[in-house]
Amino acid sequence: MEFIRFNNVTKQYKNGVVAIYDLNLSIEKGDFCFIIGGSGSGKSTLIKMLYREEKPTRGEIIIGGLKVNKLRNSNVYKLRRKLGIVFQDYRLLPKSNVYENVAFALEAIGAKKKEIRPKVLKAIELVGLKSKLRDYPDNLSGGEQQRVAIARAIVNEPKLLICDEPTGNLDPNMSMEIVDLLEEINKKEGTTVVMVTHDKVIVDKKKKHVIALKEGHLYKDYKEGEYIDEVL
Amino acid sequence: MRFFRILGRSIRDAFKSVGRNFSLSLASISCIIVTLIIVALSIVITYNVDNFSSELKKDLTIVAFVSNEADKTDVEKLESDIKEISNVSKVTFKSKSEIKEEMMQEDEAFLNVMKQWDDEENPLQNTYLIKVDDIEKIGETATAINNLSAIDTVKYGEGMVDQLVTVFKVAQRVSLIAVIALVLMTMFLIVNTIKLTIFSRKREISIMRLVGASNFAIKIPFVVEGMILGFLGSLVPVGLLIYGYKALYSYFGGRLFTDIIKLVKPTPFIYYASIVVVVIGIVVGMIGSGRAVRKYLKV
Ligand SMILES: Nc1ncnc2c1ncn2[C@@H]1O[C@H](COP(=O)(O)OP(=O)(O)OP(=O)(O)O)[C@@H](O)[C@H]1O
Ligand SMILES: [Mg+2]
Numbered sequence: 001m002e003f004i005r006f007n008n009v010t011k012q013y014k015n016g017v018v019a020i021y022d023l024n025l026s027i028e029k030g031d032f033c034f035i036i037g038g039s040g041s042g043k044s045t046l047i048k049m050l051y052r053e054e055k056p057t058r059g060e061i062i063i064g065g066l067k068v069n070k071l072r073n074s075n076v077y078k079l080r081r082k083l084g085i086v087f088q089d090y091r092l093l094p095k096s097n098v099y100e101n102v103a104f105a106l107e108a109i110g111a112k113k114k115e116i117r118p119k120v121l122k123a124i125e126l127v128g129l130k131s132k133l134r135d136y137p138d139n140l141s142g143g144e145q146q147r148v149a150i151a152r153a154i155v156n157e158p159k160l161l162i163c164d165e166p167t168g169n170l171d172p173n174m175s176m177e178i179v180d181l182l183e184e185i186n187k188k189e190g191t192t193v194v195m196v197t198h199d200k201v202i203v204d205k206k207k208k209h210v211i212a213l214k215e216g217h218l219y220k221d222y223k224e225g226e227y228i229d230e231v232l
Numbered sequence: 233m234r235f236f237r238i239l240g241r242s243i244r245d246a247f248k249s250v251g252r253n254f255s256l257s258l259a260s261i262s263c264i265i266v267t268l269i270i271v272a273l274s275i276v277i278t279y280n281v282d283n284f285s286s287e288l289k290k291d292l293t294i295v296a297f298v299s300n301e302a303d304k305t306d307v308e309k310l311e312s313d314i315k316e317i318s319n320v321s322k323v324t325f326k327s328k329s330e331i332k333e334e335m336m337q338e339d340e341a342f343l344n345v346m347k348q349w350d351d352e353e354n355p356l357q358n359t360y361l362i363k364v365d366d367i368e369k370i371g372e373t374a375t376a377i378n379n380l381s382a383i384d385t386v387k388y389g390e391g392m393v394d395q396l397v398t399v400f401k402v403a404q405r406v407s408l409i410a411v412i413a414l415v416l417m418t419m420f421l422i423v424n425t426i427k428l429t430i431f432s433r434k435r436e437i438s439i440m441r442l443v444g445a446s447n448f449a450i451k452i453p454f455v456v457e458g459m460i461l462g463f464l465g466s467l468v469p470v471g472l473l474i475y476g477y478k479a480l481y482s483y484f485g486g487r488l489f490t491d492i493i494k495l496v497k498p499t500p501f502i503y504y505a506s507i508v509v510v511v512i513g514i515v516v517g518m519i520g521s522g523r524a525v526r527k528y529l530k531v
Contacts, residue, residue, distance in 0.1 A: 051442075080444030091439060104436075107241055108445035110234035156443070 003029035003160070003192050004050070009059035011045050019045035021216045023059070027194065027209070032186045034203050035196045037213035043196045046213070047162050050194065051083055052076050064159060081109055084153030084161040084191075088168035090145045092137040092152075098124065099133045102152045109156070123155040124148075126188075127181060143174035147181065154185060161185065163195040167202070175199060179206065200229055238449045239456075246457035249429050250464075257461060260418070260425045264465025264516065267414035268509050272473040274407030275505045281400040283496045285367055294362040294374050294388045300355075302382035307358075310382050314360055319373045322363040328356040357384065368397060396493070415516055422461060422520030423527070426454050430528045437529065451525045455518055462517025463510065470506045477502050 004027040011020040019042040027033050035043050048054040049061055052068050061068040063079070071079060092101050102120045111119075124130055127147040137145050146166055153161055163182065167175035179195075179202050186193045197203060203210055210222040212230075222228075250257045296314070298307060314323050332354055336343040349355075362377065364370050374386045430437070440450050478498045486495050 074447055077441075077444045077446045080442065083444075085442050091435065091442075093436060093439065104439065105443040108440040108443050108449060110238040110241075110449060112233075112237070152443070 001029045002026050003031070003064055004194070005060075005062040007060045007062075009049065009056045009061060011042070011049060011054060012057045019216055020049075020056075023218055025211060025218060025221060027192065029064075030186070030190050030192055031209055032183060032193045032206075033195070033209040033211060034206070035194065035211045035213065036198070036200075036203060037219070038215075040215075041213040042216045043213055044164055047164055047194060047196060050160075050162055051085055052079055077109075081156060082159050084150075084156070084158040086146070086149050086153050086161070086163040086166045088165040090137070090142075090149045092145060092148055094137055097134050097136050098129055098140075098148050098151075101137070101148055102155050105152045105155050111156075119155050119157075120151075123151040126154070126185065127151045141174070142170050143177060146170065146178055150178070150181060150185075154189070154191065157189070159192060161191050161193045163193070165196050165198060167197065167199055172201065175202060176205075203227060204229055238452065242449075242453040242456045245453045246460050249433075249453070249457050250460055253425060253428050253432070256425045256428055260421045260461045261465040263414070263418045263421045264462055264513055265468045267411070267418045267516070268466050268469035268513050269472060270407060270410050270414055271512055272469050272505065272509050274404065274411055275508060276473070276477060277400070277403050277407060279501065279505070280496050281404060284400070284493055285397060287494060288367055292364070292367060292370065292388060294364065294370065294377060294386055296360045296362060296377050296380075296386045297384045298358040298360070299382055299384040300357055306380075306382040310380065311360065313380055314362060314377055317373060317376045319364050319366055319369050320362055320377075321365045324361040326359045326361055328354050328358050331356050331359065418516055419520040419523065422458055422517055423524040425461065426458055426521045426524035427528050429454060429457060430524065451529060454525045454529070455521045458517040458519075458521025458524075459514050460517070461521075462513040462515070465517070466510045466513030469509050469513075473506055473509060474502050477505075 004025075006023050006025045009020055009023045010018065012018045023046070035046060037043050045054060049056055050063065050068070052071055056069050059069070064082070066079065068079060093104060096104065099120060102123055103116050106116045106119060121130075124133065127150050129144060129147050129151065132140065132144065137148065140148065146169075150161075150166070161182070166182070167178050170178060182193050182195065183206070185191050204227070207225045207227065209224050210220075210227040212219040212222070220230075298310065311323055311325065314320060329351060332346050332349065335356075336346050360377075362373075364373050370388055374388055377383055378386045437450060481495055481498050484495065486497070487493060488495060
């Protein structure tokens with residue numbers, strides 16, 4: 001079943017730079033999809049349009065039946081509640097511990113107190129940080145911090161998990177662990193995962209759906225298992 | 233329900249934030265204190281002036297003296313002529329013989345002279361006693377009455393009344409201008425306090441937005457913070473108002489310089505005024521933070 005659809009999407013920034021040209025693509029429900037491409041090829045722009053940080057200049061983007069490009073600013077939060085978003089730089093609250101960081105996502109949307117605790121504990125357990133509940137981000141390794149960020153992203157049980165170079169700051173071993181974790185979430189929870197990455201090794205090994213961008217154009221859309229390493 | 237959960241968390245966060253940016257919060261609060269003291273002062277002045285002028289209005293009377301040589305027909309329709317003049321609220325006739333009786337009772341010397349006058353000889357004049365609606369226009373009204381041909385002269389408490397009303401009006405106007413200037417300055421300070429809070433919580437706000445907090449949930453902690461600043465700033469002025477006015481009232485014995493100017497009784501006046509002061513503090517805080525939120529949180 002189709003979950004995400006881009007129809008003739010073009011994105012031109014206010015300064016005149018065109019980051020995405022007439023893009024068409026489709027991502028299935030429950031899919032695990034890598035987005036790859038050289039620096040400046042428009043990967044971040046593409047996923048920013050997914051979570052409606054940026055609006056396409058032309059074309060339409062549909063997620064689970066919702067026309068994201070039609071969404072008004074004041075209603076963007078309704079989309080965000082169905083998404084989980086993870087960045088390269090973790091974006092944790094330094095003065096809050098692991099539990100509080102994850103709970104913050106639920107508090108911010110006004111979740112019931114009773115619901116918060118079990119959901120937070122479940123998410124933290126899933127990312128394997130149960131023993132570090134009261135630790136502060138500064139005392140965690142990069143990989144652990146990224147796990148906290150992932151726990152925060154999945155705590156509200158999103159249908160879609162969006163990751164912009166989540167392993168960009170991590171060494172190869174830790175990177176693989178994080179991708180394994182994302183794969184586990186994808187399989188266990190049925191969450192659709194869209195992950196931007198530079199890491200050829202990971203993409204090569206995982207044999208997933210791969211969307212390759214080049215200078216703002218769709219270079220190739222490899223179905224699961226089709227990907228072969230090429231110089232973009 | 234979600235609304236109240238978000239509100240509850242906002243209030244908690246707002247108190248934390250006031251403590252965290254303590255020095256700037258204190259600056260805002262001080263400014264609110266000064267503003268609200270002036271506000272309280274002008275409430276006291278305005279209310280007392282209003283009270284005093286409405287008291288005056290009850291008492292103040294124009295006395296119009298009917299000319300003894302006036303035309304009979306003019307005199308007959310004089311009462312209806314006076315009533316037609318705008319601002320006239322009540323007209324009473326007092327004949328010269330009534331006045332004679334009153335004067336004779338007042339003073340022995342008058343008695344001796346006056347008891348010999350019969351109606352024809354009585355040199356006193358018939359009078360009309362006239363009350364007005366708007367005390368500030370009493371001068372114009374008196375002139376209008378004086379212009380009637382059957383009227384000789386008019387009298388009312390000219391000098392002093394006019395002067396008192398003017399003095400109080402000026403005091404009222406000056407305090408109003410001061411209040412407006414101070415309110416603006418206070419808002420400016422509140423905007424800056426909230427702006428600082430917003431900057432210190434930039435990361436938090438961006439995460440809130442990311443995880444799908446509504447605009448309301450993002451903005452409300454800052455608005456609540458502004459309201460808290462306004463509320464804290466109103467406490468000192470309210471204390472001053474309550475104890476200060478009571479002290480003032482008993483020091484002057486409920487009157488100002490003369491018996492004409494009676495002060496408003498402290499209760500319940502000071503309590504109503506306190507409520508007004510607190511509400512103004514909170515509203516100013518709310519508007520100030522609302523502006524900051526709109527300007528610096530483009531959500
Ligand atoms: N906010 C912006 N305003 C103007 N131009 C932008 C903006 N963001 C990105 N761009 C431009 O759009 C193009 C695509 O940028 P984008 O960030 O999507 O690339 P990317 O594939 O994520 O690159 P990287 O691998 O370096 O993260 C670049 O030329 C970039 O300079
Ligand atoms: Mg990027």
